[in-house]
Amino acid sequence: MSDLDFETPDPNLKSIITHDTLKWIFVGGKGGVGKTTSSSSISIQLALNNPNKQYLLISTDPAHNLSDAFGEKFGKDARKVTGMDNLSCMEIDPTSTIEDLSADVDMDGNNPLKGMMADLTSSIPGIDEALSFMEVIKHIKNQNSTEKAEISYDTIIFDTAPTGHTLRFLQLPQTFSKLLAKFDELAGQFGGLLGSMGGVDTNSMMNKMTELKELTKLINEQFTDPDVTTFVVVCIAEFLSLYESERLIQELNSYGIDVNTIIVNQLLFTQKEDPCKRCQARSKMQNKYLGEMDELYEDFHLVKMPLVNTEVRGLEKLTKFSKFLVEPYVPGGSVDLD
Amino acid sequence: MEPIALLIFATCFFFIQKLLGLITEFIVQLLVRYSNEFHKVKLLKQDRYDTNIAKNKLSPQDQYAKWTKLNRKVDQLNSEIDTAEKALQAKKDQLSSSTTLLKRLITLLGFFIKIWYRKTKVFYMPNVLPIPIVQWVWQSGVGVSSWLFLLGTFVSGVEFIYKELAV
16 A cells, blocks of 8 residues: 555544444543543543443542542442433442452451451552453453343443553453463462362362453453454643653553554644733644644544633533544634533 | 503593583684674664664654654664564574584593593602591592592682683
């Protein structure tokens, strides 16, 4: 194919919104660039454009913002957004999930160690990522299950934590695979010893391990299939954010995860006749970085989002804002969400 | 074999063994040095050096796209260098393993000499101390194995001192 045949991808998210096979959409980037606003907007557009499908937006960021973004309280269990029939949200909460797990195991409410163990476990580094991974396993199980006891979501959107956490989370399936292979090896060597120990039900443990291994393999396959999983990078037109996004894209490529969309938030699009000197200066800087991005990411969908006149909070404002993802903002147009 | 002849033979054998070791190592290094793999690693490292120089001349804030493209190139070169170095190491291992037979033959010959002449003394120590136990040890003489062991320890010591001083 010659260079002349190359078509620049559309500067919008239509390809994601109209995609039929996507099951997992990750939204990530540097802290404070608008990941939650972007992931909420993507979810709303998906839900509005595909009314027959069910969507779930999960926050894996330990500092959750989904409740604040939508202006209603979400917890560790999926709950529908008020005013939307096919969009649910949940925030993964390590403390309460671990308390629930320990309640299942130990029914003695007076045990003073129980609370302490929950506190200790919830403060383990990486526990949020592990619980998010458990959530993925739960939904994979649900997708494969023939019993439809719970709502089966067509697509799950992840509002991820800043880059470092997200990369660790995305590495988990591979780490798990290695860990389980090691466990298999050890079980082969010490299986007899385990069996001779009282109180250890080796068969049930081995069955669970085999099941977990198969699920992890499935997750690995799904995460590296561009028809099933994609990653949307969110950034602002500033050097540190762009640099971190570039690092994120390179890492995702090395994991084999599809990434072909970048949302650039908080753009000023200041007009020449605007008297605000500070706006002119910042807009000039942003335009410079936008030019560089056009050159670097020519095969990406580069979605340029304006800085609006108000905080994007609540379903109404999010819906208005999310329209810019589909119909790109034209400089000079209204940025009034009220 | 006369003790003096055995002494000269064992000493010559020891040094020939050492020399052969050095020669084979030198030949392996030479072959590696002129191999395609070495040439590739050298070119890649030169390319990485030049790219880093070009990258460091740019301000990432002012020329972000150019700088990032060079950064991507450095990342790619790093991974290519890793692969090329592994191929080079494999080449080294392959060449070293081709000399293994020769090394084994020499080692085997060393064992044969030690076993065949195990009862022959290469020399006796002068009996200077009037202590019975020392006299007994002295009179029993120095065999081929002990002599080769002593030579080995001495040469290793000299090698160690040379290396330490060279560093």
